[in-house]
Amino acid sequence: MGYQETTRRRALAAIGAASTIGIAGCMGGGGGDQLQMRTSTEDTSAYQLSSGLAAVADNHDEISIDARPSDGALQSMRQLDAGDADLAYTDAYNSWEIINEMGEYEDEPFESEIQAAFWYYDIYGGLTAADQETAETVEDLDGLAVNPNPVGTAMRTMTEAHLEHALDLDSYDELALDYGEEGSALGEGTADVVSDIRINVDLQPSYVEEQYSINDDAWLVHWPDNVVESIQDDDAPVTGEYLSVDDTPGPDVGDRDEEWWVATVYNVYVREDFDNDTMYTLLEMIRDNSEELADYQDLAGDWADMENLAEPAADIPDVEMHEGAQDFFEDEGVL
Structure with a gap:
């Protein structure tokens, strides 16, 4: 079938990918004060969920997140690759295309290796x-x-x-x-x-x-x-x-x-050089504040079960899980 070809529609879907918002804060080595998170447009549950995550982080000392809208998952992943975001989301099919340089990524492949962090939603x-x-x-x-x-x-x-x-x-x-x-x-x-x-x-x-x-x-x-x-x-x-x-x-x-x-299945992704300790701390914050997260967005209620967060992100075709996430979920006994 034509899924391997770069269609006009897939090229159109990349419009806006070059535009970026903000400066990424938590790169390899753990530098920076604030994680930059990009998902989708303001009217979506994806953005609302990321905003809730940022709000809960603001109430605690462990980590800080700046969640801003993007033009969609494809742009947010381009921002991740460019170093203009630390956390981005997309679905398993798009991440498979990125890893295997299919579709629009045949002509414009990623420079960074992406890895899965945790499940977002289905x-x-x-x-x-x-x-x-x-x-x-x-x-x-x-x-x-x-x-x-x-x-x-x-x-x-x-x-x-x-x-x-x-x-x-x-x-x-x-x-x-x-x-x-x-x-x-x-x-x-x-x-x-x-x-x-x-x-x-x-x-x-x-x-x-x-x-x-x-x-x-x-x-x-x-x-x-x-x-x-x-x-x-x-x-x-x-x-x-x-x-x-x-x-x-x-x-x-x-x-x-x-x-x-x-x-x-939509998951949150990071670059391979995302700091392991920061990833562990982020997931600890989600685990310890699941009820508060659900107050901001009902979808976060499903994050209370660590198995929900772990298994979909660990089972993406051809995509590895980030080492910090792997360590956390293994310590939780769900991987």
């Missing part, structure tokens, strides 16, 4: 059409205006890796909408198909709730069995999962009991 992605007649299945997207997640997000890259099994990516009109713009664009008719995001299955972001509140006929686009089988046969880690329609309220699903969703 994301599930669907596609929503204005109604069933617009696009019943992903094989019906030909000629439509489609926003397969915002430009610069790792979910856009992963969704496109799925769609390559259904049709030529150049066959639809590619849009560049932010998450908060998708619902109104669908209602106004400037978009035919937009994204649907669920975090850890049961969390529906507010912009998705709004999307369905203003689009009564919105239809969850179906992934036919033959397309899913092709995805599952892909040598690349293009991952998905069937979810019960009872767990994904909002769109019209017809008489379906379940539907295939793009499914991927």
